[in-house]
Amino acid sequence: MARSARTAPSTATPSPNHGAGETGTGGLRERKKRATRQALQQAAVRLFRDHGTGAVTVDDICAHADVSPRTFFNYFTSKEEVLVPWDRETIDNTAARVLGRPPEEEPLEAAEAVLGEAIETAMNGPTWRDQAVVLRHHPELIEKVVTAFRALEAALVEGFAQRLGRASEDVYVRLLAATAITTLRVSVQSWQDSEAGESMRHYLAENFERLRRGLRPDELG
Amino acid sequence: MARSARTAPSTATPSPNHGAGETGTGGLRERKKRATRQALQQAAVRLFRDHGTGAVTVDDICAHADVSPRTFFNYFTSKEEVLVPWDRETIDNTAARVLGRPPEEEPLEAAEAVLGEAIETAMNGPTWRDQAVVLRHHPELIEKVVTAFRALEAALVEGFAQRLGRASEDVYVRLLAATAITTLRVSVQSWQDSEAGESMRHYLAENFERLRRGLRPDELG
């Protein structure tokens, strides 16, 4: 008798690939949930890519995924959420990963490492390529996706607050987490615009280095 | 025969206070537009503050502002946009202000100065106090407002690209602008949480100083 919704799946985001690609884990139920979620995501991303985003309705997505329109909202809280490249699992792990970094690491280095892992996990997802295309063709959508970044930011705050022995409301902790997430966003954006000439990690490393140097100009490219 | 909307006001955001508080500038039309906009904003912010945001409909707002519901969307593109503390005028000026800063200033200093001006202008607006209350009681709304920050960010990118003689797509320029905006957001948030114990500029200065120091811990409070 949990106080949560009676209708929604108990775990809207089954872990598709936490440690490795454990595709066939869990019972039938879990497998079907993963399948449904992925079907919705793939249908949505493909439709977005082909027809633009405004032109695609939730009903369209569900039709292509062979799922009831009502069910869509059991998996995603909004139409655009299908574009979020990570799930609750990843986010929940983030705080722990921050704690797990070597103690001698500077905060920015730890942040870079953790976010680097997160984004690489996302890039290994089955829909990343199309997602990237969609976001490149429809930059307005980045706004919507950024909301999801906020959840990651909160996780970072949690992790660094503990790691540094400070409160979650600590200004430095907040600034650190927010800046790190912003750096991730800028890196992803630049990487996308550059037609994948350099690796994602390259941009990430370069930008974190800029942060370490106090954002002074002309130090790097 | 401009190709723009036939229905919307030509200038949805008349400049309420560009240089000084020029309340009575322009013809009757301009004055009425300002009045309508402000009426909507005040009604909305007050209702949000008293009843929460989800409980207030656009129709409610319009009823209190004595304006047709349809008209609301001539002034704001979404229900939450009434909470944005600056108008198009401010944003358009931003790029120019970046160019206007003394040439010897470091980028971060210029950014701090420009954003400091922007936020102070916003704080002088008639609805700032209530807006702050609303955002404190309903942190979810910060998400929606952040979208507006993105417009400021774009303006910063423009300004710094020119100031530094780089392209708008330059990675450093992007990172600089994005980080500056993020710092503004964190500063505002911390300032709000602290029940106005310190001045806004204090938080802003402190956080920009942290950036200059490469976000190393323990350097400041």
Add this chain to the structure above:
DNA sequence: CATTTTTATGCAGAGACTGCAAAAATGCAT
């Protein structure tokens, strides 16, 4: 196979937002 728990679905409805065209208000020149 009966029971319990979880998920999928259908239905109705609230509410945000848009396009369109008529009406009202304002600006302007005579």
Add this chain to the structure above:
DNA sequence: ATGCATTTTTGCAGTCTCTGCATAAAAATG
């Protein structure tokens, strides 16, 4: 003042997102 042009307001119809609720379908369990 009066007539004409421009801009803003409004009403209306309609689309679409998203939610609550009740029920059917599915699957885990014993």
